[in-house]
Amino acid sequence: MPVENMIVTPWEVKGEIDYDKLIEQFGTEPITPELLEKIRRHTGELHLQLRRKIFFSHRDLDWILGRYEGGERFVLYTGRGPSGAVHIGHLLPWIFTRHLQEKFRTRLYFQMTDDEKFLIRPDLTLEKTEYYTKENSLDLIALGFQPGETLIMPDTRCARTFYNMALEIAKHVNFSTGRAVFGFEESSNIGIVFFPAIQAVPCFLESMLTGEKVPTLIPAAIDQDPYWRMTRDVAPRLGYPKPAQIHGKFLPSLGRKEKMSASLPETAIYTTDSPETAERKIMNAFTGGRATVEEQRRLGANPEICPIYFYEYFLFVEDDAQIGRIFQDCRSGKLLCGDHKRSLAESVSKFLVRHQELREKARDRLDEYLVDDQFLEMLRR
Amino acid sequence: MPVENMIVTPWEVKGEIDYDKLIEQFGTEPITPELLEKIRRHTGELHLQLRRKIFFSHRDLDWILGRYEGGERFVLYTGRGPSGAVHIGHLLPWIFTRHLQEKFRTRLYFQMTDDEKFLIRPDLTLEKTEYYTKENSLDLIALGFQPGETLIMPDTRCARTFYNMALEIAKHVNFSTGRAVFGFEESSNIGIVFFPAIQAVPCFLESMLTGEKVPTLIPAAIDQDPYWRMTRDVAPRLGYPKPAQIHGKFLPSLGRKEKMSASLPETAIYTTDSPETAERKIMNAFTGGRATVEEQRRLGANPEICPIYFYEYFLFVEDDAQIGRIFQDCRSGKLLCGDHKRSLAESVSKFLVRHQELREKARDRLDEYLVDDQFLEMLRR
Numbered sequence: 001m002p003v004e005n006m007i008v009t010p011w012e013v014k015g016e017i018d019y020d021k022l023i024e025q026f027g028t029e030p031i032t033p034e035l036l037e038k039i040r041r042h043t044g045e046l047h048l049q050l051r052r053k054i055f056f057s058h059r060d061l062d063w064i065l066g067r068y069e070g071g072e073r074f075v076l077y078t079g080r081g082p083s084g085a086v087h088i089g090h091l092l093p094w095i096f097t098r099h100l101q102e103k104f105r106t107r108l109y110f111q112m113t114d115d116e117k118f119l120i121r122p123d124l125t126l127e128k129t130e131y132y133t134k135e136n137s138l139d140l141i142a143l144g145f146q147p148g149e150t151l152i153m154p155d156t157r158c159a160r161t162f163y164n165m166a167l168e169i170a171k172h173v174n175f176s177t178g179r180a181v182f183g184f185e186e187s188s189n190i191g192i193v194f195f196p197a198i199q200a201v202p203c204f205l206e207s208m209l210t211g212e213k214v215p216t217l218i219p220a221a222i223d224q225d226p227y228w229r230m231t232r233d234v235a236p237r238l239g240y241p242k243p244a245q246i247h248g249k250f251l252p253s254l255g256r257k258e259k260m261s262a263s264l265p266e267t268a269i270y271t272t273d274s275p276e277t278a279e280r281k282i283m284n285a286f287t288g289g290r291a292t293v294e295e296q297r298r299l300g301a302n303p304e305i306c307p308i309y310f311y312e313y314f315l316f317v318e319d320d321a322q323i324g325r326i327f328q329d330c331r332s333g334k335l336l337c338g339d340h341k342r343s344l345a346e347s348v349s350k351f352l353v354r355h356q357e358l359r360e361k362a363r364d365r366l367d368e369y370l371v372d373d374q375f376l377e378m379l380r381r
Numbered sequence: 382m383p384v385e386n387m388i389v390t391p392w393e394v395k396g397e398i399d400y401d402k403l404i405e406q407f408g409t410e411p412i413t414p415e416l417l418e419k420i421r422r423h424t425g426e427l428h429l430q431l432r433r434k435i436f437f438s439h440r441d442l443d444w445i446l447g448r449y450e451g452g453e454r455f456v457l458y459t460g461r462g463p464s465g466a467v468h469i470g471h472l473l474p475w476i477f478t479r480h481l482q483e484k485f486r487t488r489l490y491f492q493m494t495d496d497e498k499f500l501i502r503p504d505l506t507l508e509k510t511e512y513y514t515k516e517n518s519l520d521l522i523a524l525g526f527q528p529g530e531t532l533i534m535p536d537t538r539c540a541r542t543f544y545n546m547a548l549e550i551a552k553h554v555n556f557s558t559g560r561a562v563f564g565f566e567e568s569s570n571i572g573i574v575f576f577p578a579i580q581a582v583p584c585f586l587e588s589m590l591t592g593e594k595v596p597t598l599i600p601a602a603i604d605q606d607p608y609w610r611m612t613r614d615v616a617p618r619l620g621y622p623k624p625a626q627i628h629g630k631f632l633p634s635l636g637r638k639e640k641m642s643a644s645l646p647e648t649a650i651y652t653t654d655s656p657e658t659a660e661r662k663i664m665n666a667f668t669g670g671r672a673t674v675e676e677q678r679r680l681g682a683n684p685e686i687c688p689i690y691f692y693e694y695f696l697f698v699e700d701d702a703q704i705g706r707i708f709q710d711c712r713s714g715k716l717l718c719g720d721h722k723r724s725l726a727e728s729v730s731k732f733l734v735r736h737q738e739l740r741e742k743a744r745d746r747l748d749e750y751l752v753d754d755q756f757l758e759m760l761r762r
Contacts, residue, residue, distance in 0.1 A: 115548055126548070156545050160754055163540035167496055167507070170572030175556070178571050190559050191551030194575030373541055373754070 026225050028057045028247060038065050043103040049096045049248065054314055057222060059232070060244035064217050068104065074215045076100055077202045077243070079111035082132035082154075083121055086139040087268040088348075089251040092314060096248065097219045098143050101150070108145060109202040109216075112136070112154040116199070119191040126156065134366060139271050141362035141369055142355050150369055155198055157372040165208055166197035172234045173197060181230050200231040203243040209379045215241040222247035251314050254285035254307045271359065275349035282308070282345045288330065289337035296333050303330040308340050316347040407606050409438040409628060419446050424484040430477045430629065435695055438603060440613070441625035445598050449485065455596045457481055458583045458624070460492035463513035463535075464502055467520040468649040469729075470632040473695060477629065478600045479524050482531070489526060490583040490597075493517070493535040497580070500572040507537065515747060520652050522743035522750055523736050531750055536579055538753040546589055547578035553615045554578060562611050581612040584624040590760045596622040603628035632695050635666035635688045652740065656730035663689070663726045669711065670718035677714050684711040689721050697728040 023030050031050070035058075040046050042065075049055050064074050078097050080090065101108050114129035133154045140152060155162055175193065178184050184193055206214040218228060225247060232242040255267035267285075269278045288306030290296035303309035309330060317323045329335035404411050412431070416439075421427050423446075430436050445455050459478050461471065482489050495510035514535045521533060536543055556574065559565050565574055587595040599609060606628060613623040636648035648666075650659045669687030671677035684690035690711060698704045710716035 115544075118548055119552055126545070156548070157541075159544035160538075160541040163496075163544045164507070164537050167499055167537070167572055170575075171500055171570055173571050174568050175565065175571060175574055176567040179567075184556065186557040186560075187555050189552055190554050190556060190575050190578055191548055193556055194551075194571050197571055 022222070023057050026057070026222065026247075028059055028222075028225065028245075029061075031056055031058055031061070031246075035062055035065075038062070038069075042068070043099070047096060047099045048318060049092070049099075049314075051320065052313060053249075054092070055096060055219065055246050055248045057247040058245055059225075059228075060215075060242060061217065061246050064215055064244045067215065072214075074104070074106060074217050074244075075206045076104075076106050076108040077111070077205075077216045077218050078108070078220050079113055079199075079202070080136055081113045081117045082129050082136045083117040083124060084132060085270045085272055086136050087270045088311075088315065089253075089268060091139065091143065091271070092251050093219055093221060093248045094140060094143055095315075098145055100217070100219060101146055106217075107149045107206065108151065109205055110140065110145075110150060110152045111199070111202050112152060113195075113199065115155040115159075116192065116195050119189060119195065129156075130154070133370075137366055137369060138359045138362045139355075141365055142271075142358035144358075145369070147365070147368040151371045151375070152369045153202070153371055153376070157370070158376055160373045161376045162198050162201045165201045165204065166194070168238055169200045169204075169231075169234055170194060170197035172237050173230060177230065181226050196227065196230060199227060200234065203228070203231045204235070204238065204240045205376075207240045209376065210381050213239075213241055216243045218243050218245045220245065220248065221250055223250075252307050252310045254281055256286045269348060269352075271352070271355055273352065275345075275352055278348050278352055279345040282341050282348065285341065287337040287340070293336060296336060298333060300333040301330045301335075301337065303327050306330065308337065308344050311344055311348070316344060316351070403603070404438050407438070407603065407628075409440055409603075409606065409626075410442075412437055412439055412442070412627075416443055416446075419443070423449070424480070428477060428480045429699060430473070430480075430695075432701065433694060435473070436477060436600065436627050436629045438628040439626060440606075440609075441596075441623060442598065442627050445596055445625045448596065453595075455485070455487060455598050455625075456587045457487050457489040458492070458586075458597045458599050459489070459601050460494055460580075460583070461517055462494045462498045463510050463517045464498040464505060465513060466651045466653055467517050468651045469692075469696065470634075470649060472520065472524065472652070473632050474600055474602060474629050475521060475524055476696075479526050481598070481600060482527055487598075488530045488587065489532065490586055491521065491526075491531060491533045492580070492583050493533060494576075494580060496536040496540075497573065497576050500570060500576065511535070511537075515751075518747055518750060519740045519743045520736075522746055523652075523739035525739075526750070528746070528749040532752045532756070533750045534583070534752055534757070538751070539757055541754045542757045543579050543582045546582045546585065547575070549619060550581045550585075550612075550615055551575060551578035553618050554611060558611065562607055577608065577611060580608060581615065584609070584612045585616070585619065585621045586757075588621045590757065591762050594620075594622055597624045599624050599626045601626065601629065602631055604631075633688050633691045635662055637667045650729060650733075652733070652736055654733065656726075656733055659729050659733055660726040663722050663729065666722065668718040668721070674717060677717060679714060681714040682711045682716075682718065684708050687711065689718065689725050692725055692729070697725060697732070 020030065031053070036046060036050060039050065068074060076097060078093060097108065100106065112133045114126070114133050118124050118126055118129050137152050173196065175184065178193060178196060182196055203216050203218070206216065225245065228243055228245055235242040253264065253267040255264060266281055269281055285307050287308050288302035288304065290299060290301060309326065312326060313323055317326065326335065330340070401411065417427060417431060420431065449455060457478060459474060478489065481487065493514045495507070495514050499505050499507055499510050518533050521531070554577065556565065559574055559577060563577055584597050584599070587597065606626065609624055609626055616623040634645065634648040636645060647662055650662055666688050668689050669683035669685065671680055671682060690707065693707060694704055698707065707716065711721070
């Protein structure tokens with residue numbers, strides 16, 4: 001995945017017209033006011049991430065909603081590569097997914113691609129990915145996903161089900177397609193070459209298990225889109241609906257112009273960071289401010305490039321009027337970066353304390369969420 | 382696998398020196414008289430297939446025997462792609478494997494590569510490969526493999542165990558190695574690209590399950606050798622013993638100069654053929670005889686190119702003195718092809734009647750042999 005390119009796209013382009021370009025480049029559809037209205041009919045007030053166009057693009061979301069209004073259900077699918085600790089950027093699409101699960105009363109298939117992480121990371125053992133699978137699951141559970149309807153599926157635990165289903169998919173995907181879509185090289189190991197078939201399985205899992213044709217909606221950051229193009233190509237040949245998608249933006253890092261990244265730990269806030277650590281990272285963050293207080297009072301700052309503002313816009317200031325005021329106060333020079341940082345640090349600390357409490361409580365509830373082959377086979381009709 | 386080349390090698394070369402060339406080409410070791418003597422110490426009289434050099438080459442067999450004499454056990458591994466009916470040519474290495482199992486009192490891991498067959502054959506569904514898995518297992522059971530110590534493992538049923546173990550192997554095998562060893566192409570599907578890792582798993586299965594370092598001996602036709610070169614390269618990196626091998630020749634077809642092949646059904650005798658069908662195929666077979674009876678009486682025939690003679694030499698005439706006489710009588714013109722065919726047809730019929738009886742009885746015993754993930758996990762220590 002050309003993640004490097006993706007980081008850039010949503011945040012180095014500016015204004016509405018640039019999102020259109022991105023949508024054009026990916027060949028996806030924008031989420032139109034009509035579509036938002038259609039969603040609002042089922043969710044009541046639109047979720048912050050829709051109101052603020054953090055989820056901004058889709059494939060076949062209108063089709064899924066049309067079916068839903070006709071009385072047909074769909075399921076959700078998203079996932080995580082359990083190779084390290086979860087940061088707040090990871091939570092962004094999960095928070096939105098939880099909202100969708102609640103409002104549309106749907107099952108969520110959550111894939112933990114422990115196999116993928118093991119295959120691509122020389123330093124990772126399957127013991128380590130198992131550790132991260134559990135730790136990362138705590139974050140999911142803490143977000144309030146519905147037990148019983150949230151199936152966290154580590155690939156290695158669900159491998160019989162997944163491998164058998166992946167065979168049907170793999171038979172239709174050749175190496176050169178894989179190279180074009182996923183960037184395989186001669187030096188790619190043969191496990192990672194096969195992996196896209198495993199990753200595609202949850203797109204069809206509900207259909208495969210029930211024998212019905214139940215479509216799947218994938219909420220995920222837009223960089224994941226190419227993964228599903230292959231799956232969408234294969235779907236009709238297997239007689240399953242194409243997976244629909246709703247695409248989100250990245251939460252920017254606390255550094256300059258980068259997606260929040262686990263490889264730069266000082267620019268990301270982990271869900272397990274202490275409030276003090278989080279505060280330090282925020283206080284050291286890049287901002288859209290000026291070199292001196294005097295200059296900022298006079299010329300104003302630029303919230304459009306400021307991670308502090310982004311954090312609030314994406315996650316920590318729910319109220320639209322309030323975020324509007326913050327934007328104006330940055331622009332005008334009324335709000336200084338130091339004060340702004342302290343204010344964000346307070347919100348983040350409050351969030352972390354609460355999240356960590358829920359996260360620890362989740363340790364006893366892992367079995368309600370983590371599933372395996374036996375569980376999936378019980379769902380088979 | 383370049384099976385086409387392999388067919389040629391054992392039977393278009395002539396005499397002892399040509400086997401040496403084949404061994405040289407593959408880089409394997411000949412089975413020496415010293416090694417045969419070592420085997421005899423454990424098996425009593427040497428098996429027909431060793432006496433007659435049908436199993437003629439090896440890798441590390443001496444090492445395995447040395448360990449065995451030092452009190453350390455080994456296990457056997459061979460397999461089958463369940464894509465059609467079993468013919469007598471398939472039975473050849475299985476008969477020898479059963480002998481090894483009995484004499485060395487070892488466990489046999491028998492892999493049914495239903496996934497591979499499904500992936501490479503456009504016409505095959507997983508339902509069909511399941512059917513063949515059961516039908517082909519009946520032939521194995523009929524041969525007398527020991528229940529409890531013979532684990533017939535369909536890849537799709539053992540997929541959780543196999544996939545997890547295959548990940549460890551796949552991490553060390555890249556696409557270009559796979560291309561060199563297995564002949565992958567750009568158009569190869571991504572399932573078959575991964576498959577060598579699945580096929581390698583049983584080489585290490587006993588070690589992976591028990592945590593001991595138990596070596597594996599693979600009895601198989603020599604064309605399978607390249608598959609295990611990759612596995613032997615990977616073994617030390619995973620800390621497991623390299624799989625040892627003992628290599629057999631092909632039973633030639635009833636046609637001219639070809640390995641018995643399922644794609645030419647008239648030149649192969651299936652284990653489910655009626656005695657009448659088998660007789661017809663034998664009576665229509667190519668032989669090393671002359672154009673006329675008169676000519677044959679005068680000049681003699683050539684048993685060295687004759688499938689009728691090969692069938693007896695490989696399988697149906699146990700007694701060495703008797704097979705020697707048959708050879709001489711062919712050579713001298715005393716034994717005519719029609720009589721020779723009738724004599725073989727009688728032996729084959731007798732074998733088929735008995736085998737089919739045992740084969741039908743085996744239907745109730747499939748559960749004693751066919752294993753799955755749950756069974757393999759019970760073996761784990």
